[in-house]
Amino acid sequence: MVNVGIIGYGYWGPNLVRNFSETPEANVVAVADLDPARLQLVQRRHPNVRTTSDFRDLFRDSSIDAVAIATPVKTHFELGMAALKAGKHLWLEKPMSQSAAEAQQLVDEADRRQRVLIVDHTFIYTGAVRKMSEVMNAGELGKILYYDSTRVNLGLFQRDVSVIADLAVHDFSILDHLLSEEPVAVSASGTNHFPGTPENLAYITLFYDSGTIAHVNVSWLAPVKVRMILLGGSQKMITYDDLEPSEKVKIYDKGVSFTDDPQKILEMRVGYRTGDMRAPRLDGTEALRVEGAHFIDCIEQRKPPQTDGNLGLRVVRLIEAATASMCGKGETVYLQKQVRFA
The missing domain is CATH 3.30.360.10 (Dihydrodipicolinate Reductase; domain 2)
Structure with missing residues:
Protein backbone atom coordinates (compact mmCIF):
# COMPACT_ATOMS: atom_id res chain seq x y z
CA MET A 1 0.00 0.00 0.00
CA VAL A 2 1.35 3.41 -1.03
CA ASN A 3 0.26 6.36 1.12
CA VAL A 4 -0.38 9.50 -0.94
CA GLY A 5 -0.65 13.16 0.01
CA ILE A 6 -2.09 15.74 -2.37
CA ILE A 7 -1.27 19.46 -2.50
CA GLY A 8 -3.95 21.56 -4.16
CA TYR A 9 -7.69 20.89 -4.21
CA GLY A 10 -8.75 23.38 -6.89
CA TYR A 11 -9.52 22.39 -10.48
CA TRP A 12 -7.63 19.09 -10.81
CA GLY A 13 -7.00 18.09 -7.19
CA PRO A 14 -10.48 16.58 -6.65
CA ASN A 15 -9.90 14.24 -9.61
CA LEU A 16 -6.60 13.10 -8.12
CA VAL A 17 -8.11 12.45 -4.69
CA ARG A 18 -11.02 10.53 -6.22
CA ASN A 19 -8.86 8.34 -8.43
CA PHE A 20 -6.20 7.57 -5.85
CA SER A 21 -8.95 6.80 -3.31
CA GLU A 22 -10.39 4.24 -5.72
CA THR A 23 -7.02 2.67 -6.56
CA PRO A 24 -6.69 -0.50 -4.45
CA GLU A 25 -2.92 -0.18 -3.92
CA ALA A 26 -3.11 3.51 -2.89
CA ASN A 27 -4.33 5.26 0.25
CA VAL A 28 -4.97 9.01 0.34
CA VAL A 29 -3.69 10.18 3.71
CA ALA A 30 -3.88 13.98 3.56
CA VAL A 31 -4.78 16.97 1.39
CA ALA A 32 -3.27 20.45 1.69
CA ASP A 33 -4.85 23.64 0.35
CA LEU A 34 -4.78 27.30 1.35
CA ASP A 35 -8.56 27.72 0.96
CA PRO A 36 -10.54 26.64 4.06
CA ALA A 37 -13.66 26.16 1.95
CA ARG A 38 -11.78 23.67 -0.23
CA LEU A 39 -10.60 21.77 2.82
CA GLN A 40 -14.17 21.59 4.13
CA LEU A 41 -15.18 20.10 0.79
CA VAL A 42 -12.50 17.44 1.18
CA GLN A 43 -13.79 16.57 4.65
CA ARG A 44 -17.36 16.20 3.38
CA ARG A 45 -16.35 14.01 0.45
CA HIS A 46 -13.55 12.07 2.13
CA PRO A 47 -14.05 12.13 5.92
CA ASN A 48 -11.10 9.79 6.55
CA VAL A 49 -8.61 12.09 4.80
CA ARG A 50 -6.70 14.59 6.95
CA THR A 51 -6.64 18.22 5.80
CA THR A 52 -4.16 21.02 6.40
CA SER A 53 -3.45 24.53 5.17
CA ASP A 54 0.30 23.96 5.49
CA PHE A 55 1.74 21.86 2.66
CA ARG A 56 4.88 21.25 4.75
CA ASP A 57 2.83 18.97 7.00
CA LEU A 58 2.79 16.45 4.14
CA PHE A 59 6.58 16.57 3.79
CA ARG A 60 7.07 16.09 7.53
CA ASP A 61 4.69 13.13 7.70
CA SER A 62 6.88 10.01 7.50
CA SER A 63 3.86 7.82 6.73
CA ILE A 64 3.34 9.55 3.35
CA ASP A 65 5.25 7.83 0.55
CA ALA A 66 4.27 10.00 -2.41
CA VAL A 67 3.04 13.55 -2.96
CA ALA A 68 0.92 14.75 -5.89
CA ILE A 69 1.12 18.46 -6.68
CA ALA A 70 -1.85 20.11 -8.40
CA THR A 71 -1.04 23.79 -7.95
CA PRO A 72 -0.23 26.70 -10.31
CA VAL A 73 2.76 26.06 -12.59
CA LYS A 74 4.85 28.77 -10.93
CA THR A 75 4.84 26.75 -7.69
CA HIS A 76 5.75 23.38 -9.24
CA PHE A 77 9.51 23.72 -8.91
CA GLU A 78 9.59 24.86 -5.28
CA LEU A 79 7.01 22.33 -4.10
CA GLY A 80 8.39 19.52 -6.24
CA MET A 81 11.95 20.04 -5.05
CA ALA A 82 10.80 20.17 -1.42
CA ALA A 83 8.88 16.92 -1.86
CA LEU A 84 11.89 15.14 -3.39
CA LYS A 85 14.23 16.42 -0.69
CA ALA A 86 11.77 15.08 1.88
CA GLY A 87 12.20 11.66 0.28
CA LYS A 88 8.77 11.52 -1.34
CA HIS A 89 7.92 10.07 -4.73
CA LEU A 90 6.52 12.88 -6.85
CA TRP A 91 3.51 13.41 -9.12
CA LEU A 92 3.63 16.77 -10.90
CA GLU A 93 0.91 18.35 -13.01
CA LYS A 94 1.78 19.54 -16.50
CA PRO A 95 3.81 21.41 -17.49
CA MET A 96 6.25 20.25 -14.84
CA SER A 97 7.93 23.65 -14.42
CA GLN A 98 8.22 27.14 -15.83
CA SER A 99 11.62 26.52 -17.41
CA ALA A 100 13.75 23.73 -18.76
CA ALA A 101 16.45 24.60 -16.23
CA GLU A 102 14.02 23.97 -13.38
CA ALA A 103 12.76 20.77 -15.00
CA GLN A 104 16.33 19.47 -15.35
CA GLN A 105 16.98 20.12 -11.66
CA LEU A 106 13.86 18.16 -10.71
CA VAL A 107 14.92 15.24 -12.92
CA ASP A 108 18.42 15.26 -11.43
CA GLU A 109 17.09 15.42 -7.85
CA ALA A 110 14.70 12.52 -8.45
CA ASP A 111 17.55 10.46 -9.93
CA ARG A 112 19.87 11.33 -7.07
CA ARG A 113 17.34 10.28 -4.44
CA GLN A 114 16.03 7.33 -6.49
CA ARG A 115 12.47 8.62 -6.30
CA VAL A 116 9.78 8.08 -8.93
CA LEU A 117 8.91 11.31 -10.77
CA ILE A 118 5.84 11.24 -12.99
CA VAL A 119 4.45 14.18 -14.96
CA ASP A 120 0.68 14.14 -15.46
CA HIS A 121 0.47 14.15 -19.25
CA THR A 122 -2.89 12.39 -18.99
CA PHE A 123 -3.56 11.99 -22.72
CA GLY A 284 -12.86 3.04 -21.74
CA THR A 285 -11.03 3.14 -18.41
CA GLU A 286 -10.57 6.73 -17.19
CA ALA A 287 -7.08 7.85 -18.18
CA LEU A 288 -6.34 9.28 -14.75
CA ARG A 289 -7.22 5.93 -13.18
CA VAL A 290 -4.80 4.15 -15.53
CA GLU A 291 -2.10 6.69 -14.80
CA GLY A 292 -2.63 6.56 -11.04
CA ALA A 293 -2.35 2.78 -10.97
CA HIS A 294 0.77 3.03 -13.18
CA PHE A 295 2.36 5.52 -10.76
CA ILE A 296 1.74 3.23 -7.79
CA ASP A 297 3.11 0.24 -9.72
CA CYS A 298 6.25 2.17 -10.64
CA ILE A 299 6.84 2.99 -6.96
CA GLU A 300 6.33 -0.61 -5.87
CA GLN A 301 8.38 -2.09 -8.74
CA ARG A 302 11.04 0.65 -8.71
CA LYS A 303 10.71 1.37 -12.42
CA PRO A 304 10.48 4.62 -14.44
CA PRO A 305 6.97 5.75 -15.45
CA GLN A 306 5.87 6.19 -19.03
CA THR A 307 5.55 9.95 -18.58
CA ASP A 308 8.67 10.43 -16.49
CA GLY A 309 10.60 13.58 -15.76
CA ASN A 310 12.61 13.27 -18.98
CA LEU A 311 9.44 13.41 -21.08
CA GLY A 312 8.25 16.34 -18.98
CA LEU A 313 11.58 18.05 -19.59
CA ARG A 314 11.34 17.55 -23.37
CA VAL A 315 7.85 19.06 -23.34
CA VAL A 316 9.01 22.11 -21.35
Whole structure:
Protein backbone atom coordinates (compact mmCIF):
# COMPACT_ATOMS: atom_id res chain seq x y z
CA MET A 1 0.00 0.00 0.00
CA VAL A 2 1.35 3.41 -1.03
CA ASN A 3 0.26 6.36 1.12
CA VAL A 4 -0.38 9.50 -0.94
CA GLY A 5 -0.65 13.16 0.01
CA ILE A 6 -2.09 15.74 -2.37
CA ILE A 7 -1.27 19.46 -2.50
CA GLY A 8 -3.95 21.56 -4.16
CA TYR A 9 -7.69 20.89 -4.21
CA GLY A 10 -8.75 23.38 -6.89
CA TYR A 11 -9.52 22.39 -10.48
CA TRP A 12 -7.63 19.09 -10.81
CA GLY A 13 -7.00 18.09 -7.19
CA PRO A 14 -10.48 16.58 -6.65
CA ASN A 15 -9.90 14.24 -9.61
CA LEU A 16 -6.60 13.10 -8.12
CA VAL A 17 -8.11 12.45 -4.69
CA ARG A 18 -11.02 10.53 -6.22
CA ASN A 19 -8.86 8.34 -8.43
CA PHE A 20 -6.20 7.57 -5.85
CA SER A 21 -8.95 6.80 -3.31
CA GLU A 22 -10.39 4.24 -5.72
CA THR A 23 -7.02 2.67 -6.56
CA PRO A 24 -6.69 -0.50 -4.45
CA GLU A 25 -2.92 -0.18 -3.92
CA ALA A 26 -3.11 3.51 -2.89
CA ASN A 27 -4.33 5.26 0.25
CA VAL A 28 -4.97 9.01 0.34
CA VAL A 29 -3.69 10.18 3.71
CA ALA A 30 -3.88 13.98 3.56
CA VAL A 31 -4.78 16.97 1.39
CA ALA A 32 -3.27 20.45 1.69
CA ASP A 33 -4.85 23.64 0.35
CA LEU A 34 -4.78 27.30 1.35
CA ASP A 35 -8.56 27.72 0.96
CA PRO A 36 -10.54 26.64 4.06
CA ALA A 37 -13.66 26.16 1.95
CA ARG A 38 -11.78 23.67 -0.23
CA LEU A 39 -10.60 21.77 2.82
CA GLN A 40 -14.17 21.59 4.13
CA LEU A 41 -15.18 20.10 0.79
CA VAL A 42 -12.50 17.44 1.18
CA GLN A 43 -13.79 16.57 4.65
CA ARG A 44 -17.36 16.20 3.38
CA ARG A 45 -16.35 14.01 0.45
CA HIS A 46 -13.55 12.07 2.13
CA PRO A 47 -14.05 12.13 5.92
CA ASN A 48 -11.10 9.79 6.55
CA VAL A 49 -8.61 12.09 4.80
CA ARG A 50 -6.70 14.59 6.95
CA THR A 51 -6.64 18.22 5.80
CA THR A 52 -4.16 21.02 6.40
CA SER A 53 -3.45 24.53 5.17
CA ASP A 54 0.30 23.96 5.49
CA PHE A 55 1.74 21.86 2.66
CA ARG A 56 4.88 21.25 4.75
CA ASP A 57 2.83 18.97 7.00
CA LEU A 58 2.79 16.45 4.14
CA PHE A 59 6.58 16.57 3.79
CA ARG A 60 7.07 16.09 7.53
CA ASP A 61 4.69 13.13 7.70
CA SER A 62 6.88 10.01 7.50
CA SER A 63 3.86 7.82 6.73
CA ILE A 64 3.34 9.55 3.35
CA ASP A 65 5.25 7.83 0.55
CA ALA A 66 4.27 10.00 -2.41
CA VAL A 67 3.04 13.55 -2.96
CA ALA A 68 0.92 14.75 -5.89
CA ILE A 69 1.12 18.46 -6.68
CA ALA A 70 -1.85 20.11 -8.40
CA THR A 71 -1.04 23.79 -7.95
CA PRO A 72 -0.23 26.70 -10.31
CA VAL A 73 2.76 26.06 -12.59
CA LYS A 74 4.85 28.77 -10.93
CA THR A 75 4.84 26.75 -7.69
CA HIS A 76 5.75 23.38 -9.24
CA PHE A 77 9.51 23.72 -8.91
CA GLU A 78 9.59 24.86 -5.28
CA LEU A 79 7.01 22.33 -4.10
CA GLY A 80 8.39 19.52 -6.24
CA MET A 81 11.95 20.04 -5.05
CA ALA A 82 10.80 20.17 -1.42
CA ALA A 83 8.88 16.92 -1.86
CA LEU A 84 11.89 15.14 -3.39
CA LYS A 85 14.23 16.42 -0.69
CA ALA A 86 11.77 15.08 1.88
CA GLY A 87 12.20 11.66 0.28
CA LYS A 88 8.77 11.52 -1.34
CA HIS A 89 7.92 10.07 -4.73
CA LEU A 90 6.52 12.88 -6.85
CA TRP A 91 3.51 13.41 -9.12
CA LEU A 92 3.63 16.77 -10.90
CA GLU A 93 0.91 18.35 -13.01
CA LYS A 94 1.78 19.54 -16.50
CA PRO A 95 3.81 21.41 -17.49
CA MET A 96 6.25 20.25 -14.84
CA SER A 97 7.93 23.65 -14.42
CA GLN A 98 8.22 27.14 -15.83
CA SER A 99 11.62 26.52 -17.41
CA ALA A 100 13.75 23.73 -18.76
CA ALA A 101 16.45 24.60 -16.23
CA GLU A 102 14.02 23.97 -13.38
CA ALA A 103 12.76 20.77 -15.00
CA GLN A 104 16.33 19.47 -15.35
CA GLN A 105 16.98 20.12 -11.66
CA LEU A 106 13.86 18.16 -10.71
CA VAL A 107 14.92 15.24 -12.92
CA ASP A 108 18.42 15.26 -11.43
CA GLU A 109 17.09 15.42 -7.85
CA ALA A 110 14.70 12.52 -8.45
CA ASP A 111 17.55 10.46 -9.93
CA ARG A 112 19.87 11.33 -7.07
CA ARG A 113 17.34 10.28 -4.44
CA GLN A 114 16.03 7.33 -6.49
CA ARG A 115 12.47 8.62 -6.30
CA VAL A 116 9.78 8.08 -8.93
CA LEU A 117 8.91 11.31 -10.77
CA ILE A 118 5.84 11.24 -12.99
CA VAL A 119 4.45 14.18 -14.96
CA ASP A 120 0.68 14.14 -15.46
CA HIS A 121 0.47 14.15 -19.25
CA THR A 122 -2.89 12.39 -18.99
CA PHE A 123 -3.56 11.99 -22.72
CA ILE A 124 -0.79 9.39 -22.99
CA TYR A 125 -2.94 7.09 -20.83
CA THR A 126 -6.18 7.47 -22.79
CA GLY A 127 -7.51 4.51 -24.70
CA ALA A 128 -7.48 6.63 -27.87
CA VAL A 129 -3.80 7.58 -27.79
CA ARG A 130 -2.79 4.07 -26.73
CA LYS A 131 -4.71 2.64 -29.69
CA MET A 132 -3.11 5.15 -32.08
CA SER A 133 0.31 4.13 -30.76
CA GLU A 134 -0.55 0.46 -31.20
CA VAL A 135 -1.64 0.99 -34.81
CA MET A 136 1.48 3.02 -35.63
CA ASN A 137 3.84 0.52 -33.99
CA ALA A 138 2.23 -2.24 -36.07
CA GLY A 139 3.23 -0.28 -39.18
CA GLU A 140 -0.34 0.11 -40.44
CA LEU A 141 0.05 3.80 -41.30
CA GLY A 142 3.33 3.44 -43.17
CA LYS A 143 5.59 6.49 -43.15
CA ILE A 144 4.14 9.28 -41.00
CA LEU A 145 3.60 12.33 -43.17
CA TYR A 146 1.85 14.82 -40.93
CA TYR A 147 0.13 15.48 -37.61
CA ASP A 148 -2.52 18.22 -37.59
CA SER A 149 -4.27 19.23 -34.37
CA THR A 150 -6.99 21.75 -33.54
CA ARG A 151 -7.47 22.33 -29.82
CA VAL A 152 -9.67 25.40 -29.36
CA ASN A 153 -12.48 26.62 -27.09
CA LEU A 154 -13.83 29.76 -25.38
CA GLY A 155 -11.69 30.10 -22.25
CA LEU A 156 -10.62 28.97 -19.68
CA PHE A 157 -8.19 31.91 -19.57
CA GLN A 158 -5.10 31.19 -17.46
CA ARG A 159 -3.26 33.84 -15.49
CA ASP A 160 0.20 32.30 -15.22
CA VAL A 161 0.66 30.37 -18.48
CA SER A 162 0.00 31.00 -22.16
CA VAL A 163 -2.30 28.95 -24.37
CA ILE A 164 0.79 27.03 -25.53
CA ALA A 165 1.58 25.79 -22.02
CA ASP A 166 -2.11 25.16 -21.35
CA LEU A 167 -3.30 23.42 -24.53
CA ALA A 168 -0.43 22.78 -26.95
CA VAL A 169 1.35 20.94 -24.14
CA HIS A 170 -1.06 18.03 -24.77
CA ASP A 171 0.00 17.74 -28.40
CA PHE A 172 3.68 18.03 -27.49
CA SER A 173 3.36 15.04 -25.17
CA ILE A 174 1.25 13.04 -27.64
CA LEU A 175 3.78 13.66 -30.43
CA ASP A 176 6.64 12.68 -28.13
CA HIS A 177 4.81 9.44 -27.35
CA LEU A 178 3.73 8.56 -30.89
CA LEU A 179 6.85 9.44 -32.87
CA SER A 180 10.24 7.80 -32.48
CA GLU A 181 11.99 11.12 -33.00
CA GLU A 182 12.09 14.63 -31.63
CA PRO A 183 11.51 17.80 -33.67
CA VAL A 184 14.56 19.59 -34.99
CA ALA A 185 12.91 23.01 -35.35
CA VAL A 186 9.84 24.92 -34.21
CA SER A 187 8.05 27.92 -35.65
CA ALA A 188 5.15 29.59 -33.85
CA SER A 189 3.03 32.71 -34.11
CA GLY A 190 0.45 33.96 -31.67
CA THR A 191 -0.82 36.91 -29.73
CA ASN A 192 -2.52 38.14 -26.60
CA HIS A 193 -5.55 40.23 -27.48
CA PHE A 194 -5.81 41.61 -23.94
CA PRO A 195 -2.70 43.56 -22.81
CA GLY A 196 -1.01 42.23 -19.72
CA THR A 197 -2.32 38.68 -20.16
CA PRO A 198 -0.63 35.55 -21.57
CA GLU A 199 -1.04 34.71 -25.26
CA ASN A 200 -4.51 33.32 -25.93
CA LEU A 201 -4.06 32.09 -29.51
CA ALA A 202 -1.16 30.35 -31.25
CA TYR A 203 -0.24 28.40 -34.37
CA ILE A 204 2.74 26.09 -33.97
CA THR A 205 4.65 24.06 -36.55
CA LEU A 206 7.18 21.38 -35.65
CA PHE A 207 9.68 19.99 -38.18
CA TYR A 208 11.27 16.53 -38.07
CA ASP A 209 14.32 15.09 -39.84
CA SER A 210 12.21 12.26 -41.26
CA GLY A 211 10.07 14.74 -43.17
CA THR A 212 7.13 14.51 -40.78
CA ILE A 213 5.55 17.89 -40.08
CA ALA A 214 3.24 18.69 -37.19
CA HIS A 215 0.89 21.66 -36.92
CA VAL A 216 -0.97 22.64 -33.76
CA ASN A 217 -3.70 25.30 -33.55
CA VAL A 218 -4.63 26.33 -29.99
CA SER A 219 -6.97 29.08 -28.83
CA TRP A 220 -9.08 30.28 -25.91
CA LEU A 221 -11.10 32.50 -28.25
CA ALA A 222 -13.10 30.03 -30.34
CA PRO A 223 -16.92 30.04 -30.25
CA VAL A 224 -16.97 26.22 -30.13
CA LYS A 225 -14.87 23.57 -28.45
CA VAL A 226 -12.85 21.41 -30.87
CA ARG A 227 -10.44 18.61 -29.99
CA MET A 228 -9.45 17.03 -33.28
CA ILE A 229 -6.24 15.34 -34.46
CA LEU A 230 -5.53 14.22 -38.02
CA LEU A 231 -2.62 11.81 -38.45
CA GLY A 232 -1.59 11.05 -42.00
CA GLY A 233 0.54 8.13 -43.14
CA SER A 234 1.66 6.87 -46.51
CA GLN A 235 -0.62 3.83 -46.15
CA LYS A 236 -3.48 4.82 -43.85
CA MET A 237 -4.76 7.85 -41.95
CA ILE A 238 -6.30 8.41 -38.52
CA THR A 239 -8.76 10.91 -37.12
CA TYR A 240 -9.09 11.35 -33.35
CA ASP A 241 -12.03 13.43 -32.11
CA ASP A 242 -11.82 13.56 -28.33
CA LEU A 243 -15.32 15.06 -28.05
CA GLU A 244 -16.91 12.15 -29.92
CA PRO A 245 -18.86 10.04 -27.36
CA SER A 246 -18.12 6.86 -29.30
CA GLU A 247 -15.77 6.02 -32.17
CA LYS A 248 -13.24 8.62 -31.07
CA VAL A 249 -10.57 7.04 -33.28
CA LYS A 250 -11.22 6.21 -36.93
CA ILE A 251 -8.70 4.56 -39.24
CA TYR A 252 -9.08 5.25 -42.96
CA ASP A 253 -7.59 3.10 -45.68
CA LYS A 254 -7.06 6.17 -47.82
CA GLY A 255 -4.02 7.71 -49.42
CA VAL A 256 -2.22 8.78 -52.56
CA SER A 257 0.48 7.23 -54.69
CA PHE A 258 2.84 8.80 -57.22
CA THR A 259 4.50 7.15 -60.19
CA ASP A 260 7.35 7.94 -62.55
CA ASP A 261 6.34 5.17 -64.95
CA PRO A 262 6.19 6.90 -68.40
CA GLN A 263 3.25 4.70 -69.45
CA LYS A 264 1.21 5.74 -66.39
CA ILE A 265 2.23 9.38 -66.38
CA LEU A 266 0.23 9.87 -69.58
CA GLU A 267 -2.87 8.77 -67.67
CA MET A 268 -2.35 10.29 -64.24
CA ARG A 269 0.82 10.67 -62.19
CA VAL A 270 -1.10 10.79 -58.92
CA GLY A 271 -3.24 7.87 -57.86
CA TYR A 272 -5.84 8.10 -55.09
CA ARG A 273 -6.74 5.13 -52.93
CA THR A 274 -10.04 4.93 -51.07
CA GLY A 275 -10.73 1.89 -48.92
CA ASP A 276 -12.67 1.05 -45.79
CA MET A 277 -12.93 2.96 -42.52
CA ARG A 278 -12.85 1.17 -39.19
CA ALA A 279 -13.40 2.46 -35.67
CA PRO A 280 -11.44 0.20 -33.31
CA ARG A 281 -12.73 -0.58 -29.85
CA LEU A 282 -11.00 1.52 -27.19
CA ASP A 283 -10.30 0.88 -23.54
CA GLY A 284 -12.86 3.04 -21.74
CA THR A 285 -11.03 3.14 -18.41
CA GLU A 286 -10.57 6.73 -17.19
CA ALA A 287 -7.08 7.85 -18.18
CA LEU A 288 -6.34 9.28 -14.75
CA ARG A 289 -7.22 5.93 -13.18
CA VAL A 290 -4.80 4.15 -15.53
CA GLU A 291 -2.10 6.69 -14.80
CA GLY A 292 -2.63 6.56 -11.04
CA ALA A 293 -2.35 2.78 -10.97
CA HIS A 294 0.77 3.03 -13.18
CA PHE A 295 2.36 5.52 -10.76
CA ILE A 296 1.74 3.23 -7.79
CA ASP A 297 3.11 0.24 -9.72
CA CYS A 298 6.25 2.17 -10.64
CA ILE A 299 6.84 2.99 -6.96
CA GLU A 300 6.33 -0.61 -5.87
CA GLN A 301 8.38 -2.09 -8.74
CA ARG A 302 11.04 0.65 -8.71
CA LYS A 303 10.71 1.37 -12.42
CA PRO A 304 10.48 4.62 -14.44
CA PRO A 305 6.97 5.75 -15.45
CA GLN A 306 5.87 6.19 -19.03
CA THR A 307 5.55 9.95 -18.58
CA ASP A 308 8.67 10.43 -16.49
CA GLY A 309 10.60 13.58 -15.76
CA ASN A 310 12.61 13.27 -18.98
CA LEU A 311 9.44 13.41 -21.08
CA GLY A 312 8.25 16.34 -18.98
CA LEU A 313 11.58 18.05 -19.59
CA ARG A 314 11.34 17.55 -23.37
CA VAL A 315 7.85 19.06 -23.34
CA VAL A 316 9.01 22.11 -21.35
CA ARG A 317 11.84 22.60 -23.87
CA LEU A 318 9.28 22.62 -26.67
CA ILE A 319 7.15 25.16 -24.80
CA GLU A 320 10.21 27.40 -24.41
CA ALA A 321 11.16 27.04 -28.08
CA ALA A 322 7.62 27.74 -29.31
CA THR A 323 7.33 30.74 -26.99
CA ALA A 324 10.67 32.13 -28.21
CA SER A 325 9.55 31.69 -31.82
CA MET A 326 6.24 33.38 -31.07
CA CYS A 327 8.07 36.35 -29.52
CA GLY A 328 10.13 36.53 -32.73
CA LYS A 329 7.01 36.67 -34.94
CA GLY A 330 7.38 33.10 -36.16
CA GLU A 331 11.17 33.01 -36.36
CA THR A 332 12.38 29.40 -36.65
CA VAL A 333 13.99 28.07 -33.47
CA TYR A 334 16.33 25.11 -33.92
CA LEU A 335 16.46 22.45 -31.23
CA GLN A 336 19.34 20.40 -29.91
CA LYS A 337 18.71 16.67 -29.86
CA GLN A 338 18.35 15.26 -26.35
CA VAL A 339 19.34 11.83 -25.09
CA ARG A 340 16.27 9.63 -24.68
CA PHE A 341 16.06 7.08 -21.94
CA ALA A 342 14.39 3.72 -22.39
